[in-house]
Amino acid sequence: MSQSLTDFAALLRSARTSAVHLEMRDGYGVDNEIDGFAAWKRGHRLDPDDRSSWWRPWLDLVREVTANGVLIRRARVVSEPVSDYIAFEHSGTFTNVAAGEDIRWLPRRSASDLALPGNDCWIFDSRVVQFNIFDGNGRWVHTDQTEDRAVVEFCASAFEAVWERAIPHERYTV
Template sequence: MSQSLNSFADLLRSVERSAVHLEMRDAYGVENEIEGFAAWKKGHRLNPADRESWWRPWLDLVQEVTGKGVTMRRARVVSEPVSDYIRFEHSGTFTNVAAGEDIRWLPRRQASDLALPGNDFWLFDGRVVQFNIFDGNGRWVQTDQTEDAATARLCASAFEAVWERAIPHEKYTV
């Protein structure tokens, strides 16, 4: 099922307790980040003092959802040395943190004994799983969503295993 930002935003707004996101790719080729990545490679960096220049509407949505008491956590499993794309993500992650997300990083070599789903996912309130399917070049292909209890338990367990080992954003250096 493909999903627009608006329907994803509606889904995220419906969350009552928690939204967790596991990312496992070393590069993404998603449309809304290509320009930012190219600018970053040319030396552009986000200004911590200029909140208006940060990624909108995503950060507004995060702030809205966390403002009503929802816990948002994101874990990223990354290869080391990290790719340029991960350096780009890391350099801008302070904006996600400022908006209310808690983010951790796990070096891939520390995840070898973890059972992880084959795709990145979001887990909403421990019951709705949204898998984000990407092609080999990191371009988003489709979204698959399920409320299957066994799949939700698998994703919750995988996320918590990564989270337990992962390094908080403010302590992880690239």
């Protein structure tokens, strides 16, 4: 399934109570982040006081959805020491938190005994799972969605197991 940000926005806006995101890669080659990652590697950092410079339209969408009472949580399973990409993500995560996301980090070594899905995923209202499929270089390939109850329950259980062990963003250092 091909998906645009507009399609995803509609899916996120359809959530009534929760949207959770499980990320498990140490690097992404997502087109809309490549320039920011390159700038970060050259020393550029986001200014907490300059919200207009933050990632749009994503953060606006998060603010809209959370203002409607939807809890958005993101859990990241990461290798340590972290990759440059994860350090880049960590340095900008304050923007996601300011927009309304609750984010936690789990060192991969603490996830060894957890059953996890094979791909990153979003779970909306414990009713639908969207898997984000990436190639070996971290480039997004496509999405798969399912409402299969067993898959939804497995992914939701995996997310909650990670969430329970993970470290809140404000306490996790890279």
